[in-house]
Amino acid sequence: MKTARIIHNGVAQRAMERDGQLALDDGTLVAFDAVTWLPPLEPTPLPRTILALGLNYADHAKELEFKAPDEPLVFLKGETALTGHRQVTRRPAGVDFMHYECELTIIIGRTARKVKRDDAYDFIGGYTVANDYAIRDYLENWYRPNLRVKNRDATTPIGPWFVAAKDVPNPMALALSTTVNGKVTQSGNTKDMIFDVPFLIEYFCAFMTLQPGDIILTGTPDGVVDCKAGDVIVTEIEGIGALMNTIG
Template sequence: MKLLRFGDTGAEKPGLMDDTGQIRDLSGQIDDITGDTLSPASLERLRGIDPASLPAVEGAPRIGPCVGSVGKVIAIGLNYADHAAEANMALPEEPIVFFKATSSISGPNDPVEIPRGSSKTDWEIELGVVIGTRAKYVSEADALSHVAGYCIFNDVSERDFQLHRSGQWVKGKSHDTFAPMGPWLVTADAVADPQNLAMSLSVNGQTMQDGSTRTMHFSVATVIAHLSQFMTLNPGDVIATGTPPGVGMGQKPQVYLREGDEMVLSIEGLGEQRQTCIAARD
């Protein structure tokens, strides 16, 4: 099942993408797609609805972030063996954890802002994991049972802010529009193996990242179990699980985003994102 949110920023409605690619309006069934509506019981009820019985959404509305009212965005650094090699950094013994401000969340096709003073705005395609049930001190064996679904996540990063402005990585990770999510949330039952998904990102038509979740250092299950030892994962929380090689910082010479650049991201079975870079707004 593919769940999405459509409409103007801040006024998105819940929707479902049917098998023909038609958006169906779920607002008569649920208020929004949030942690409150991602429980196993809620998802099972939605699966029981005949999509043809739902109103068709006409035209081509804006697609918003696939989850609303996100409590926290947790990201994992250096989680792909080939990306760590690209960065000339050793693989960590435990997951590297950082946060992105929830105000950085944007729609999958919304413009990405280049921050004021930026010289090194970079891209990172990632598998996003959305929590469906509360997870605290869970085992690796049980971890995936807490997942509502998966989505594409672009962990846009300003490398100079991230690495050279003191403090934690959050400075370089949290500008407005630095967390495009979607286009839809694919429920966990429709993803046979989250550790075997092809993923790619291009900039201005040139493929920059071409990888697979197979090369993750810490699996999705390992990451969830690990995080749950330090914090409670609540329904609607989002985990960005790391990126394969091909980021701008890893190019020789390094390449970074500029106004007018277009990124296109895809993950097998999870759809496509398309973003144009613009100057930061007030």
């Protein structure tokens, strides 16, 4: 089952995919382009923790001329960085290189503390797709991305769907791809992650509590290219969905 969060007639609500349309809470069917798409995340009573992985695919590390990390390279993101499907992300004036990052995103479903990898999947609520844009001009150090690289408002589209964990039998065997204006520029598979999904759950909750609604962006494979104003970017993950975003 795929669910989304959207705004229709000024009301934020959940919606379900049905026969190529969106079924709203009252049963009304509307077209995908008749709503404003929000990140497919339920509101949480606590501030949401957003964890993001860097260099979690060996080919991407090689692409950037870095040695693959021996332990997860992680940074935090603020929630204002998130935006929805079909939304616009602004390219700052004067920058030389801004690129997408297609990433499988984990959404925590249960409070997790000191969970072992064999039990990790029991604590995942579901998955979605993220496009975690990076602006290389502002990068001080690949191992320390500063706020202007990864925490700019609306630079991390996420969605369009929340897909329940039970509907993703093996998240470690999903094809990823990105197109820019219809041309395939990135292709990979989650099986090539350096640190897989169960490892990441065990790693994080060994020293911090993960709460329902927290999210983990798991990194991107190689194949990133510069994106210009007007470009339409589609980041897609097999069985999860195709996330569209336009550079403004």
